[in-house]
Amino acid sequence: MAGGGGGGDGEPEFQIAPMIDVLLVLLIFFMSITSAQVLQIDKDIKLPVAPDAKKKDGKNQINEGAVNVAYKANKAAIKFGSLSWEDNLQGLVDRLSEMKRNNPSYRIIIRGDRAVPAVEIQKVMNVIGQAGIDDISFSALNNDN
Amino acid sequence: MSKVKHRQLAAEEANMGFQIAPMIDVVFVIMLFFMVMAGAVKVERELKSQLPGIAPASPTEEKEMPDEIIVGVEESGAVTLNEEELDAADNKVLPNFTASLARLKQEADNRGAKVLVTIQAEEQAKYERVIDVLNSLAKAKVANVTFTVGSDQGF
Numbered sequence: 001m002a003g004g005g006g007g008g009d010g011e012p013e014f015q016i017a018p019m020i021d022v023l024l025v026l027l028i029f030f031m032s033i034t035s036a037q038v039l040q041i042d043k044d045i046k047l048p049v050a051p052d053a054k055k056k057d058g059k060n061q062i063n064e065g066a067v068n069v070a071y072k073a074n075k076a077a078i079k080f081g082s083l084s085w086e087d088n089l090q091g092l093v094d095r096l097s098e099m100k101r102n103n104p105s106y107r108i109i110i111r112g113d114r115a116v117p118a119v120e121i122q123k124v125m126n127v128i129g130q131a132g133i134d135d136i137s138f139s140a141l142n143n144d145n
Numbered sequence: 146m147s148k149v150k151h152r153q154l155a156a157e158e159a160n161m162g163f164q165i166a167p168m169i170d171v172v173f174v175i176m177l178f179f180m181v182m183a184g185a186v187k188v189e190r191e192l193k194s195q196l197p198g199i200a201p202a203s204p205t206e207e208k209e210m211p212d213e214i215i216v217g218v219e220e221s222g223a224v225t226l227n228e229e230e231l232d233a234a235d236n237k238v239l240p241n242f243t244a245s246l247a248r249l250k251q252e253a254d255n256r257g258a259k260v261l262v263t264i265q266a267e268e269q270a271k272y273e274r275v276i277d278v279l280n281s282l283a284k285a286k287v288a289n290v291t292f293t294v295g296s297d298q299g300f
Contacts, residue, residue, distance in 0.1 A: 016165055023172050030179030034186050048276035049237070052284045053190035069272075109191060114273035118218065118266035121275070122292060129196045137191040140276055 042079065044070040048114040050140035063105050066139070067092075067124055069112040076120040089127045096131030107135035192279045194290065211259035211289065214249060218266040218274050239281045246285035261289045 045068055068079040078085045078092065085092050100106050108128050112121050128136055217225035222234035224242055231241035246262075253260045262282060266275050275292075282290060 016169075020165070020169065020172075023169065023176065027172055027176045027179065030176060030183050034179050034182045047189070048273040050190055050192060050276050050280035050283070052280050053192045054283075056189050056191050112272045114271065114276070116272040117268060118270045118272055118275050119268040121272050122266075125196065125292065134196040135193075136196055137193040138276060138279060140190050140192060140280070142188045142190050143185075 042068045042070060042111070044072065045111055045113045046115070047111060047139055047141045049142075049144045050138075051142055053138075053140050053142075063103060064107045064109055065096075065099060066109045066111050067128070069110065069116050069120055069124055071113040071116045071120075076116055078120075078124060089123065092127050093130045096128060096133060100132050105135075106133060107137070108133055109137050109139050111139040192276070192283060211261040212249070212253050214246070214260060214262045216262055216264050216278055218264060218270045218278055220267045220269045222271065222274050224274065224278055237277055239277060242278075243281040243284050246281060246287060250285050250287055259289060260287050261291065262287050263291045263293060265293045 065080065070077045070079065075086065078089065080092055080095060083091070083095065096108070110121065110124055110128075112124075125136065215225075215227055217223075217228065219225070219234075223230050224232060224234075224239060226242055226245055231245060232239045250260050264275065264278055279290070
């Protein structure tokens with residue numbers, strides 16, 4: 001009988017080459033899903049958990065900026081890029097307004113520490129509103145492991 | 146003497162070949178590591194929201210008043226739905242709250258009405274608790290959310 005796998009009369013041999021192919025593909029798959037999604041956020045911020053929130057789509061990263069709200073020694077520190085503010089947030093309004101002017105579809109992600117009082121987040125929303133940005137989102141984690 | 150040398154060279158040449166078995170061992174270990182890590186990986190999620198002010202007003206369109214639901218977030222962590230506390234203050238999942246919201250949303254959808262949720266958080270209420278509430282709202286598929294913190298100023 002022609003065709004079919006194996007051929008010959010002997011015992012089917014274990015093929016090492018296709019197994020290595022499969023192993024390497026699996027290895028690359030697991031490497032990519034673990035490394036591509038590793039968080040790259042401020043280490044001072046412990047994000048809250050929201051398992052039912054939507055996954056972030058990484059497409060629009062040019063159009064978005066992150067405002068980080070850390071909470072240390074009962075004081076909120078607001079960071080945008082490399083700059084940080086504590087009390088007077090006018091500088092942040094100006095900076096965000098400039099970003100919005102340069103890119104009309106600019107959006108902001110608020111990354112707040114889970115211990116931050118709600119009023120601090122409201123202040124940040126107020127600043128974002130003053131800068132004319134209407135599209136915002138709150139950052140959270142999928143799990144807390 | 147030359148025979149011994151020749152034998153040594155032959156043995157070295159034989160060992161120079163690529164060893165497949167240890168490579169498979171190593172690849173297996175690395176793959177197991179990444180498989181285990183894949184389950185525990187933290188991914189950033191987002192709860193989208195829209196601030197007012199930019200949305201164009203449509204005066205000609207007759208607007209139906211939405212059903213407004215007031216959600217309170219207290220400093221103690223208690224979450225209230227129209228001033229009724231449904232879950233314990235330390236319950237992160239808020240099952241009764243989420244179920245009630247889903248029921249209200251379903252009922253409003255059947256009538257063709259919109260649901261508007263106003264989150265009234267106390268000034269010192271934890272942001273984490275506000276996110277718990279937003280997570281429940283996302284679960285119940287409620288999209289219209291406004292915020293009020295402490296005083297009457299809000300979004």
